Amino acid sequence: xxxxxxxAKTFVLHLQGGVPIPxxxxxxxxxxxxxxxxxxxxxGAGKSTLLRMLYGNYRADSGHIxxxxxxxxxxxxxxxxxxxxxxxxxxxxxxxxxxxxxxxxAALDIVAEAGGGDRDAAAKLLHRLNIPPRLHGLPxxxxxxxxxxxxxxxRGFIARRPVLLLDEPTASLDAENRDIVIGxxxxxxxxxxxxxxxxxxxxxxxxxxxxxxxxxxLQDAYDRDHSDQCHAGAAA
Amino acid sequence: MADDTLLAARGLSLAFGRVxxxxxxxxxxxxxxxxxxxxxxxxxxxxxxxxxxxxxRPDAGVAWYRDPDGALHDVHxxxxxxxxxxxxxxxxxxRQNPRDALRLGVTxxxxxxxxxxxxxxxxxxGIRDVAENWLHRVEIDTARMDDLPRTxxxxxLQRLQIARTLVTHPRLVFMxxxxxxxxxxxxxxxxxxxxxxxxxLGIAVVLVTHDLSVARLLAHRIMVMQRGRxxxxxxxxxxLDDPHHPYTQLLVSSVLQA
Amino acid sequence: xxxxxxFAYLDEQTKRMIRRALLKAVAxxxxxxxxxxxxxxxxxGWGTGGIQVTAAVLGQHDVLKVIxxxxxxxxxxxxxxxxxxxxxxxxxxTVTTEASIIQTRHRIPETPLxxxxxxxxxxxxPEPLSKLExxxxxAARMHALAEYGLMHVKLYEDITRFGHVSISYDYPxxxxxxxxxxxSPIPAFDNPKLHMSPAxxxxxxxxxxxxxxxxxxxxxxxxxxxxxxxxxxxxxxECGLCGADDSYLDExxxxxxxxxxxxxxxxxxxxxxxxxxxxx
Numbered sequence: 001x002x003x004x005x006x007x008a009k010t011f012v013l014h015l016q017g018g019v020p021i022p023x024x025x026x027x028x029x030x031x032x033x034x035x036x037x038x039x040x041x042x043x044g045a046g047k048s049t050l051l052r053m054l055y056g057n058y059r060a061d062s063g064h065i066x067x068x069x070x071x072x073x074x075x076x077x078x079x080x081x082x083x084x085x086x087x088x089x090x091x092x093x094x095x096x097x098x099x100x101x102x103x104x105x106a107a108l109d110i111v112a113e114a115g116g117g118d119r120d121a122a123a124k125l126l127h128r129l130n131i132p133p134r135l136h137g138l139p140x141x142x143x144x145x146x147x148x149x150x151x152x153x154x155r156g157f158i159a160r161r162p163v164l165l166l167d168e169p170t171a172s173l174d175a176e177n178r179d180i181v182i183g184x185x186x187x188x189x190x191x192x193x194x195x196x197x198x199x200x201x202x203x204x205x206x207x208x209x210x211x212x213x214x215x216x217x218l219q220d221a222y223d224r225d226h227s228d229q230c231h232a233g234a235a236a
Numbered sequence: 237m238a239d240d241t242l243l244a245a246r247g248l249s250l251a252f253g254r255v256x257x258x259x260x261x262x263x264x265x266x267x268x269x270x271x272x273x274x275x276x277x278x279x280x281x282x283x284x285x286x287x288x289x290x291x292x293r294p295d296a297g298v299a300w301y302r303d304p305d306g307a308l309h310d311v312h313x314x315x316x317x318x319x320x321x322x323x324x325x326x327x328x329x330x331r332q333n334p335r336d337a338l339r340l341g342v343t344x345x346x347x348x349x350x351x352x353x354x355x356x357x358x359x360x361x362g363i364r365d366v367a368e369n370w371l372h373r374v375e376i377d378t379a380r381m382d383d384l385p386r387t388x389x390x391x392x393l394q395r396l397q398i399a400r401t402l403v404t405h406p407r408l409v410f411m412x413x414x415x416x417x418x419x420x421x422x423x424x425x426x427x428x429x430x431x432x433x434x435x436x437l438g439i440a441v442v443l444v445t446h447d448l449s450v451a452r453l454l455a456h457r458i459m460v461m462q463r464g465r466x467x468x469x470x471x472x473x474x475x476l477d478d479p480h481h482p483y484t485q486l487l488v489s490s491v492l493q494a
Numbered sequence: 495x496x497x498x499x500x501f502a503y504l505d506e507q508t509k510r511m512i513r514r515a516l517l518k519a520v521a522x523x524x525x526x527x528x529x530x531x532x533x534x535x536x537x538x539g540w541g542t543g544g545i546q547v548t549a550a551v552l553g554q555h556d557v558l559k560v561i562x563x564x565x566x567x568x569x570x571x572x573x574x575x576x577x578x579x580x581x582x583x584x585x586x587x588t589v590t591t592e593a594s595i596i597q598t599r600h601r602i603p604e605t606p607l608x609x610x611x612x613x614x615x616x617x618x619x620p621e622p623l624s625k626l627e628x629x630x631x632x633a634a635r636m637h638a639l640a641e642y643g644l645m646h647v648k649l650y651e652d653i654t655r656f657g658h659v660s661i662s663y664d665y666p667x668x669x670x671x672x673x674x675x676x677x678s679p680i681p682a683f684d685n686p687k688l689h690m691s692p693a694x695x696x697x698x699x700x701x702x703x704x705x706x707x708x709x710x711x712x713x714x715x716x717x718x719x720x721x722x723x724x725x726x727x728x729x730x731x732e733c734g735l736c737g738a739d740d741s742y743l744d745e746x747x748x749x750x751x752x753x754x755x756x757x758x759x760x761x762x763x764x765x766x767x768x769x770x771x772x773x774x
Contacts, residue, residue, distance in 0.1 A: 014482030015489060056471060058478040081457050081471040082266065103424040317639045324643075339647070346650050353650065354643025360653055360719040382654050 001163050001194035002054070003030040007063030007077065009049060022218045023049050027063070029213050033162070036185065036195040038209035045217040047198045048097075051165050053077070054196060055094045056084040067091055067163060093161030097168050099140055099152045107143070107151045108136040115158035125154040128184075130177055145172040157184055164188055166197035170204050182207045241302065242267045242408060242440050248287055248297035249464075257283040258294065259464040267407060268438040272455030272472065274445060274487070280464040281444045282412060288442060289329060289410045290319050304407065324354050328401035332413035334393035337400070338385050344371060344396055345381040351404045370399040374429060391422035395429065402433060409434075411443045415450060427453055448491055452476055460484045502549040502582040508532055512550035512705070516696060519707035524669025525637070526620050531703035536573070541599060542700025544616035545574060548597045551612060551696070552578065557585045559593035564601035564742070564759035571599075588762050600663070602684040604741045604763040607693035609710060615678040617699040620706065622666045622676040642674045645717060653722055662727065668715045669708055677714075683726055683742045688714040731756040734774040736767035 009024040023046040031037045039047040052058040053076075054065055060077040067074050069091040074083060088094075101110050111122035126136055129150040135143065140151045149172050156164065166185070170178045178201070185208045188195060199205035205212075238244075243265040250258040257280045265271050273281040286292040288299055290311045299311040304326060311319070323329065331337045338347050348367035349357075357363055368378050374395040376388075385393055394414065401409060414430060415423045431454055434441055445451055451458050452472055459469040460483065468481040479485045500506065508530070515529040534542040552558070558578055562571040566588035574597060575586045587593050590605040597614040607613060623633040626644050636642065645666055652659045659665075665682035669675045677688055678697060688695065688708060695708040708714060716724040729743045734755040741763055743756040757774075758764035 011478075012480070014485050052477070057473050059470075059474060059480070081474075082269075084471055084474075085456055104428045320639060320641065324641075342647055342651055343654055345654065346647050349650055350643055350647050353646040354641065358646070358718075358720050360650060360722050362721075363650065364654075 001031055001033050001068045002196065003064070003066040003073070004028055004054070005064045005066070007050075007053065007060045007065060009046070009053060009058065009061055024053075024215070025218060027215075031163075031194040031196055033192040033194050034189050035210045036189055036197060036208050038205050038212050039196065039198050039215050040205075040212045041215035042217060045215045047215045048167055050215060051094075051167050051196065051198060055092055055165055056088070057094075091161060092163050092165065093156050093159060094165045095153055095156035095167060095169050097149075097171060099148045099155075101140065103141050104139055106137045107131065107140045110140065110151060111154045111158055114155040118158075122154065122158060125158050126151070129154055129180060146174065146177065149173060150177060153181060153184070157188065160188070160191065160193070162193060164193050164195045164197075166195065166199075168198055168200050170199070170201055178204060238264070240266060241300075242269075243288065243299065243301050243442070245288060245299040246297055248284065248294045248299065250283060250287060250292065250294045256464045258287060258297075261297070261461075261464075261466055263288065263442075263459065263466075265408070265440050265442060267440050269457065270434060270441040270443060270455045272443045272445060272451035272458045273461060274448060274451050274458060275461035276446060276487070278463075279461040281446075281461050283464075284461065285410050285412055285442060285444045289323075289327065290314065301408075324351055325404050326406050326408065328404075328406040328409040330397055330401055330409060330411040330414050332416045334385075334390075334397040337397050338393060340386045341384065343382045344376065344385055344388070347385060347396060347400050348403050351400065355404065366403060367399075370403050371396075373433070374399040375425075389422075390418050391426060394418060394426055398430065398433070402437065402439070405437065406439065408440045408442075411441055413445055413447075414443070416445070416447070430454060448476060448487065460487065499581045501554075502552045502578060503534075504532065504546065504549045508546075509550040512546055515705055516547070516550065516707060519696070519705055520694070520709050522673070523708050523712050524667075524673030524675040524706060526704045526706045529703055529705055531700050534700065535577075538701040539618060540570060541574060541597070541616040543698030543702075543705065544597050544599070544614050544700075545577070545698075546700065547614045547696050547698035547705060548574075548578065548595060549582075551614070552582055552584060552595060554582070554584065556594045557587050557592055559587050559590065559596045559762075560598070561596065561601060561603070561760075561762075562599045563744070564603070564763075565761045567761060589766075590762050600679050600681075601742070601759060602680055602687045604738075604758070604760045605766075606687075607691055609692040611693040613693050613695050615680075615695065615697045617676065617678040617697045617704075618701070619664075620676055620697065620699040620702050620704045622674050637673060640672060642668075645674055646719075649717060649719065649722075653719070659718070659722065659724075665724075666717050668717060670712050671715075674717075675706065675708075675714075681742055682716070682724075683728055685714075685716045685724070686726070690714075729756055732774065733758045733764060733767075736764045736772045737774045738764070738767055738772070 005028050007027040011021040011023060013019045041047055049058055053060050056076045065076040067076055067087055069087045074087055076084060108122050111126060112119045115121055123136060131147060131150055140148050153169055170181050182204060241264050245263040248258050248261040261284055273284055275281045287294050293312050301309050301311050345364060345367040348370050349363040352363050352366060368381060371378050371381055376392055376395055385396055415426050443455055455472045458472040458475045459466050462483045468475055468484045476488055479488050511530055515527045519527045534545055536542060560571045560575040562568040578584055579586055590603040595612045599616045621633055623636060626648055627633045649659050663681045664676055664679045665685050667675050667677050690711055692710050694710055698705045718724040731743060732739045733741060735757050738758055741758045741760060744759045746755045746757060748755050
């Protein structure tokens, strides 16, 4: 479902005099249907960067990121914007750490929109994630961090995409909700989804991962701090 | 230009005296796609909008538009009547200040109905039905249909302009800072409305904005302009989250985090 | 005939210039043609446009009738009639059927015009779009491209506010299916008389220095909506003098008790009927 070959990424900080920050080098792996690959490594090693590259959110400097899309391999690293959008619309699902939506849209609508307009399915999924019905009609901007993340998860899981990318999906969840998410990941694997995830929580990782892919830091601690600043700015 | 492109521009250049407002700009737009043009004041983004929509003539370069029958037209070689007819039917233009586009002495319903009447619709009741439906779609109380727009708030005026523009179901709409002049409190509502309507109707939009968050929420693709040139373009979130060009990095890092 | 003036007051070059403009106007029915308007010995608003057009088309054997609001005996009508009697020596009349040229302000005679007659309208505001589109250049473009949706917006607004089109005079018309035209401030009641008239209809605006024309047998349609068609409005009375129930009526207050008399605004029509034995 997913084949990553010799991918490299360097951030160039033009505002800091053009400092190059190499983050990833020669990353290669592939993920089959039903597998869950966990990216491991210390904080700042470039796991999130890699996951964003798989989604086409960050660009790869070299290498290939091939996704099985519409019956063919699509190289996300070289595809034109419209092809990337098409892959996101039908093949790639991504659950980010933070929810970013139009402030006015209700939680239920956000999830239903991702699920092709099926409001019943959206309500069921929100319910399963312990988002009470009284919150369904409200925009998630006012929700707690954990509630926002669960809305985000519902949005990522409702469409049953063949490839799922999960960035710390359980980071702000309590034990009960964490177990629900683990169950959902198991179901996704069972239906044949290929999953790549970053799981900070070792227990979650052990519960869902079929394999680990270690991401090792290319930079010393000082440069990493710079890199993090860049990410914060770039993610505006 | 590709067989399914709606609008395509190659090598657009335009100088105002010694100021090069546009320098060799290429652009493509597909049906149903929202393209944001961002950059600071004076970067040439509004000039590009005016040239693409035929309001300004470039010194060099060409812009092609494909009509609903599939025929190609050189926007700047089209006869004036044809271009004006296009602007009343298959195209729309949403300005930053709705007061520049609306007729403030004409009722809300009359403002929405004008494009229909310009197309030759001569049934009063039918025009009212369509206008009422559109006011509803842009969330203006239909009881205000026979009120003059000068009694409307800024947000309502902008929504009225959108209804007035979309009533003929244009396939291509040019928007110049559509939420720029509004209070922050009503911007989100309007953004969501534009996003929903554009998606429902499958409208292609060329959106000029200096507000990167607007571009992020509405646009599929983005073009970053500086001094008349496109310095970076691509998928919106890619360009904004992983900017490569120094100017784009500066723009992105200049945004205050909310 | 007063000596010292050229025939019909204007010099021959000026009359030629106006005739050339009139030929153009006739060739493009409803289209406004600019002309070099001259100073006339009466103020703007009193018929300077109409009087120049009349002067340009008047011949020695013409018979001239001048009406103001339908009446032959008002100051303006009398003055203009006397002006041409003095400067051109032409015969004048108050009888519609006898006239070869009729200059009019704000009415069309009730008696149908016939082929060979010329009616000259005095026009204060020739541009029908002037109240809607402030830019004259833009209005000219709208005429050039036949973009008249805006005029229907005005009708839409009327129906919305009053339930019907409230324009009671100077009701806009489409001439020959092409040009939007102001019929001058005639009552909307007279609009049907513009349509397929056997007479040549000329319009002169002195202040605005524009003239336009409707050649004989030209289609002239009053603007309307399919579901709100153009309708004639007329005071629901008979003429108090001649009993006519088909003519346009003036309302005359007859005392300080609020008594009213409705009489034909067309004095020739009313008098002719009374001579024929009709009474109110």
